[in-house]
Amino acid sequence: MVRSTAGDIIKIAVFVLIPAMAIALALLSAFAWFPDILSSREVVVARVSVGENGAIDLTQRWVGDGYLTQVRHTLRSGEVLRVTGDPDAAKVWRARLELMTNSASVRIRFRGHDWGYYYLLQELSFDGKSQSAY
Numbered sequence: 801m802v803r804s805t806a807g808d809i810i811k812i813a814v815f816v817l818i819p820a821m822a823i824a825l826a827l828l829s830a831f832a833w834f835p836d837i838l839s840s841r842e843v844v845v846a847r848v849s850v851g852e853n854g855a856i857d858l859t860q861r862w863v864g865d866g867y868l869t870q871v872r873h874t875l876r877s878g879e880v881l882r883v884t885g886d887p888d889a890a891k892v893w894r895a896r897l898e899l900m901t902n903s904a905s906v907r908i909r910f911r912g913h914d915w916g917y918y919y920l921l922q923e924l925s926f927d928g929k930s931q932s933a934y
Contacts, residue, residue: 833891836862844872848897848906852876853919856906858895867891871908871917871924873933881933883924885915 836843842861849855854875860867866888873881895910908915915926922933 832862832867836860836867836891845892845910846895846897846908848899850899850906850919853904856897856917856919858892858897858908858910860889860892863888871915871933873917873919873922881922883917883922883931883933885913885924885926885931 840862842859845858845860847855847857854873857872857874859870859872861870862868867886867890868884869886869889869892870882870884873883875881890911892910895908898907898909900907900916903916903918904920905916905918908917913926915924917924924931924933
């Protein structure tokens with residue numbers, strides 16, 4: 801007869817359960833970050849200044865089945881405009897925002913996406929369509 805002791809249970813937890821949980825959390829972090837799920841706060845992924853026209857941010861907020869991914873345009877007056885690019889995206893860890901002064905736009909690249917935000921028109925262009933900020 802084999803008897804389990806408290807030491808055996810602790811060894812199983814340390815060598816099996818904890819590594820399994822760490823692997824599961826690492827895999828989950830490709831789609832969602834646990835602190836984001838708990839807080840549901842808006843995270844600024846990247847930011848670029850557009851001079852007198854304010855600043856452009858790529859933001860994400862956990863909304864239950866993915867991340868609400870938006871472009872936030874903060875005007876110098878303090879007014880904030882938003883436009884949604886993807887209502888249920890995967891977690892974005894980094895993005896590149898590139899100011900394109902010739903076209904008065906910001907090129908936004910992340911996770912294979914390539915969006916354009918035209919800050920004078922206050923319009924986001926992505927996937928062959930465009931959407932106005934509100």
